[in-house]
Amino acid sequence: MTTYKLSSNENPFPPLPGIEEAVARAAARMNRYPDAGSTALYAALAARLGVATEQLAAGTGSVAVLYHLLQAFCDPGDRVVTAWRSFEAYPIAIGINAAEPVQVPLTADGRHDLDAMAAAAAEPRTKVVVLCTPNNPTGPALTHGEVEDFLARVPGEVLVVVDEAYREFVRLEGAVDGVALLAEHPNVVVMRTFAKAYGLAGLRVGYAVAHPDVAAAIRACALPFGVSAPAQAAAVAALEHEAELMERVEAIVTERERVVEALTAQGWDLPETHANFVWLATGERTADLVTAAEEAGIVLRPFAGEGVRASIGEREANDRLVEVAAKFVP
Structure with a gap:
């Protein structure tokens, strides 16, 4: 069985042939280091999303990007607000950076309690809030209006991470678009990944879209050559075969x-x-x-x-x- x-x-689904071929070509040069600046990947993402390359920060999955962000912006004892239950990696990443996880219970139907999260975000020493939409593991997604209203109640110096790892599967009318929010709210950080919809879980490519200063800080905390050459090639090819x-x-x-x-x-x-x-x-x-x-x-x-x-x-x-x-x- x-x-x-x-x-x-x-x-x-198995990889598309065009993506497999791009990976094979990149793997043929495995004796060389990958492009530390992810130049081709950033150019492809910038064109796809309509943002500047300076707004991008890639990592070995969106989890790694979150680790880098927390390292860049949190000091020991700073608060990071998340819904709970939500993605299991959040409290681990927060704890590794010696920050304090503040977990706000979900509503009875598995949704973020945005009122309670906004109240928690207003407390002193809060540096980051993470919104997981759709929420992992329960599944509900947030609307654009809900998040805009939330941002209006959160101090401008608090970073609001909109984790959209599953955004391509959303069929909710008026669903949030993190990149569109970023255009009006410089404290928004959007996290996305190639692992799920694009089928590249084994190659580990995720990225953040943020204000250039925030993106630069995330990149500064990333390990050199973190995203491999085959992973970068696969992500670029995935955008071509979107x-x-x-x-x-x-x-x-x-x-x-x-x-x-x-x-x-x-x-x-x-x-x-x-x-x-x-x-x-x-x-x-x-x-x-x-x-x-x-x-x-x-x-x-x-x-x-x-x-x-x-x-x-x-x-x-x-x-x-x-x-x-x-x-x-x-």
Whole structure:
């Protein structure tokens, strides 16, 4: 029996031939260091996003970019506000930089409590707020209006990181656009990645879009030659093949909707997901569901005592998920 990994939110489609060829060409020069300035990647991103290259900072995934940002802007004891539960890497990155994590509970439907987060951001020594949209692991996304209203209530010296790792999967009317926000709010930092929609999880390329001074500070904290030459080549090629990749994203979204419909029909009360995963609030039965899933040949991501995140994968994998989930409807 084939075992499917639905625990890491990976793109189930294999690399496009054009991207594989770009990686192979770059790998043929593996005896040379990569371009430390990510020149070709920055030029391609600047053209795609309509920003200046000076506004960009790349890293080995958007997680690395966050590490660099916190290193650049946080002193020991400074506060970093996040929603919770949210991306597991946030408290780790905050702690490594000796900052204080301030975790604001999600609402009952898995959304950011922006009122409570704005109040927390107004407290002294707050340096950074992170908004994860869509939120990992629950899935709801923020609207542009919600974030604009939030920014109006946050001190201008506080950096507001809009983590859009799953933005290509969002089908929410009026969804936030971090880059558009940045044009009006210099304290906004946008984080994006090539890992999910672009299918480059194994090559580790993420980036920030920010005010030039902020981007420069992030780049200054990055390790030299961090983003490999094959990774840079793959990211540039992915932008060149974006139309084909977005067709795959649309297929994943269609499959997500099928899975959500099936789970809802079983009686699950799911948060409104706009990512490539679904959240099952299994509470104390979390471990039991994970064990049953493993017996059925699928690997899920458990959060002990809270719930399970299941990525949208191959159709067969998703069918197994629905079959197993039927036995654990609250």
